[in-house]
Amino acid sequence: MIPQAVLNEWYPVAMIALVGPRPGRQTQLLGSDIAVFLEDGQIVVQGAKGQRLAVTLRYGHVWACPGTPAHDLFPIPEADQPGRRLVDCGVVRVKCSPLRAVENFLDIAHFPFVHTDVLGAEPHTEVGRYEVQIREDSDEVWATKVHFYQPQAAKSAAGGIVTEYMYRVAAPTAAVLYKTCPNQPDAWDVIGIFVQPLTEEFCEVWPWMALFDDTTPQADLIQFQQMIFLQDRSILENQIPRLLPLDPGKEIPTQADLTSIAYRRWLKRKGLTYGAQMVAA
Amino acid sequence: MKLYDYVLSASCYKVRLLAALMGVKLELEAVDFHPGQAHKSAAFRAINPAGTLPVLVDGDLVLSESTAMLVYLAQASGKIWLGDATPASAAKVQNWLAFSARLGASLGMARLHDMLLYPGDIEAFRRTGVECLRELESHLTEARFAGRIFLVGDSPTIADIACFPNVALAPDGGVSLDDYPSIRLWSRAVRALPRFIEMPGIHRLHELKPTPEAVPPLESL
Numbered sequence: 001m002i003p004q005a006v007l008n009e010w011y012p013v014a015m016i017a018l019v020g021p022r023p024g025r026q027t028q029l030l031g032s033d034i035a036v037f038l039e040d041g042q043i044v045v046q047g048a049k050g051q052r053l054a055v056t057l058r059y060g061h062v063w064a065c066p067g068t069p070a071h072d073l074f075p076i077p078e079a080d081q082p083g084r085r086l087v088d089c090g091v092v093r094v095k096c097s098p099l100r101a102v103e104n105f106l107d108i109a110h111f112p113f114v115h116t117d118v119l120g121a122e123p124h125t126e127v128g129r130y131e132v133q134i135r136e137d138s139d140e141v142w143a144t145k146v147h148f149y150q151p152q153a154a155k156s157a158a159g160g161i162v163t164e165y166m167y168r169v170a171a172p173t174a175a176v177l178y179k180t181c182p183n184q185p186d187a188w189d190v191i192g193i194f195v196q197p198l199t200e201e202f203c204e205v206w207p208w209m210a211l212f213d214d215t216t217p218q219a220d221l222i223q224f225q226q227m228i229f230l231q232d233r234s235i236l237e238n239q240i241p242r243l244l245p246l247d248p249g250k251e252i253p254t255q256a257d258l259t260s261i262a263y264r265r266w267l268k269r270k271g272l273t274y275g276a277q278m279v280a281a
Numbered sequence: 282m283k284l285y286d287y288v289l290s291a292s293c294y295k296v297r298l299l300a301a302l303m304g305v306k307l308e309l310e311a312v313d314f315h316p317g318q319a320h321k322s323a324a325f326r327a328i329n330p331a332g333t334l335p336v337l338v339d340g341d342l343v344l345s346e347s348t349a350m351l352v353y354l355a356q357a358s359g360k361i362w363l364g365d366a367t368p369a370s371a372a373k374v375q376n377w378l379a380f381s382a383r384l385g386a387s388l389g390m391a392r393l394h395d396m397l398l399y400p401g402d403i404e405a406f407r408r409t410g411v412e413c414l415r416e417l418e419s420h421l422t423e424a425r426f427a428g429r430i431f432l433v434g435d436s437p438t439i440a441d442i443a444c445f446p447n448v449a450l451a452p453d454g455g456v457s458l459d460d461y462p463s464i465r466l467w468s469r470a471v472r473a474l475p476r477f478i479e480m481p482g483i484h485r486l487h488e489l490k491p492t493p494e495a496v497p498p499l500e501s502l
Binding site: 015018204219222224228234 | 287288289311312313315317319397452453455480481482485
């Protein structure tokens with residue numbers, strides 16, 4: 001039985017630009033079959049029993065709510081900021097819990113080992129202290145003042161820089177990061193990871209970006225992001241236990257895991273347990 | 282020399298890898314294969330009517346088969362990668378280049394299915410992939426008994442480079458390499474080659490770095 005709180009959230013189910021007429025994109029959401037297609041110029045998300053799901057079109061993607069939406073889809077004000085390039089990066093399927101895909105996105109400590117010489121490099125492996133809070137007004141998890149040395153922080157970065165990050169969990173399976181923009185030091189590059197929970201142990205991931213970068217060809221921007229995410233994929237598929245543990249068990253978190261701890265606490269408090277393991281491992 | 286490239290393509294990686302190992306500089310042009318399907322566009326088909334990646338362009342020469350690119354790079358810049366010049370050795374290399382196409386059609390397709398949602402019979406892809414792995418394991422085990430590590434002769438050739446990517450990426454398509462110790466050793470030997478480059482899903486050999494300094498005893502911390 002899927003908790004009502006889970007059903008009442010928004011989930012990405014397709015890239016707007018790729019939605020075609022029936023049968024359209026036949027996929028799954030929370031273990032149920034759905035179809036995403038165009039009908040009379042409108043994008044429709046249809047459940048297995050023919051019912052129509054609530055739909056929001058935003059950030060290049062189709063978002064659906066299988067229950068009754070508890071709130072509007074989270075805002076990303078930067079998406080409407082003039083001068084930003086919005087880049088849809090396509091979908092990648094991963095055999096892991098949707099929550100683990102989000103948690104990995106929030107983690108910095110793995111950069112030197114998984115994204116070697118790109119987002120991190122030995123011996124610069126230390127994650128300095130940063131701040132984490134669950135913001136009551138927006139009901140989101142935020143990590144701020146995260147600093148990390150990166151050999152090639154972005155496609156547009158010419159050499160190594162210390163990058164500052166902010167991380168934000170905006171929905172149970174969607175997170176957004178803000179990072180130093182190599183082209184425009186007073187602005188942030190914005191990268192989202194939108195995770196579609198197919199089942200508790202299977203997901204499809206839609207990276208999305210809103211960047212200040214007028215020069216890099218679109219294909220290079222997309223491939224940079226896909227390279228990063230595909231480096232994560234083989235790690236994610238090997239994480240054990242497959243479900244994300246929400247209760248303290250065998251895992252011993254460190255200082256660098258503050259964001260993950262807050263994310264897990266937030267999920268537990270809100271009852272967003274789809275893809276989570278509730279019994280101590 | 283220009284390579285029309287996609288970072289997640291095993292075939293594109295074959296060419297990038299051999300060029301890196303030989304110290305040949307390639308100009309890379311990223312093609313939006315996924316999600317843009319730019320390789321199917323009219324503009325791209327004007328370069329390669331087959332609408333496939335990679336494509337290697339060197340002056341008037343346009344190649345659209347990755348194994349042909351390996352042959353070209355090796356003939357032009359490093360004949361040692363072709364194996365010794367005996368008829369048998371040259372033919373064995375060709376045999377493995379053809380075998381690499383079977384790897385692409387089985388393990389490669391399983392990976393594209395599982396990762397980028399390509400349609401197809403995943404069980405058939407995996408089954409034929411495992412058949413290929415068993416053949417490869419058998420050959421590499423015989424080679425080990427004879428004191429060799431690579432596919433043909435005593436040194437790495439384009440045969441290894443052609444077969445390595447889709448084998449090393451097999452877990453991306455849900456096919457484990459745990460059962461193939463000779464393949465794992467061979468993979469390690471390829472990854473240990475000087476100037477080796479990785480791609481997403483193929484990790485470099487962190488474990489071959491110098492041993493880190495000894496960890497101080499707990500009581501001294």
